[in-house]
Amino acid sequence: DTGVSQDPRHKITKRGQNVTFRCDPISEHNRLYWYRQTLGQGPEFLTYFQNEAQLEKSRLLSDRFSAERPKGSFSTLEIQRTEQGDSAMYLCASRPGQATNEQFFGPGTRLTVL
C-alpha cells in the first residue's frame, strides 16, 4: 500500500502522560499536514510542513503540542501532559508540490485520554 500511513491506529493513555504519533506520507509528497477531528466535527487544521520546515501552526496547537519532520519524510506529533480534551482522531495528510493536487489522508490515530 503506497498511501499515507499512521501509527498507532489507536492510543489509550492516562491524563498527564505524553504520547507521540507517527505519519508516513506518500513518498514523493513534500507537503504534510496534521488535522484533528472530534466527534461530530470535520477535521481541523493543526500544522503544516513543506519538506522539513514547519511553515504554519494553528492556534489549536497549544504549547503542549509539538510536531517535527526531521528529514522531510515522516513526521511525528507529540502531545505532552495529555488532557481529556485532547481525545480525538489525529489525521495526517500529504500532497505533492503542485497547487492543484488534493490532499491524501491517512487512516488517523484515535487518541483516548482517560
Next chain:
Amino acid sequence: AQSVSQHNHHVILSEAASLELGCNYSYGGTVNLFWYVQYPGQHLQLLLKYFSGDPLVKGIKGFEAEFIKSKFSFNLRKPSVQWSDTAEYFCAVNVHYGGSQGNLIFGKGTKLSVKP
C-alpha cells in the same frame, strides 16, 4: 475567519433517490473547493475538486458538484444513490491569502444513510 457550512447533519434516502448536499463557505477571495467522503471504517478520500474553469465538476462514482460563486456555494449532487453511498461527506475549502499554506477548512460533515 473563513468557515464552511454544511446544512444537513444527517440525510436518509431510499435507493434510487436523488441527492443534493448543501455547502456554503464564507470567503470572498479565490478558493479551491473539495468534497471528501468517508465510508464506514475507511479514511477520507476525495470525491471531486474545483480549482478553475467549468463550475460543474464531475467526480468519482457518479457524483458532481456545482460551484456558484455568487452564492458562495458548492453543492454535491447525485441523480440516483445506491446503498454503497452510505457514508459521511465533507465539504472543504482551501483559501488563498498571504501566509496560507493550503490547509483545508472543513465543514462539519453530512452523514448519508441509504436504505436498500
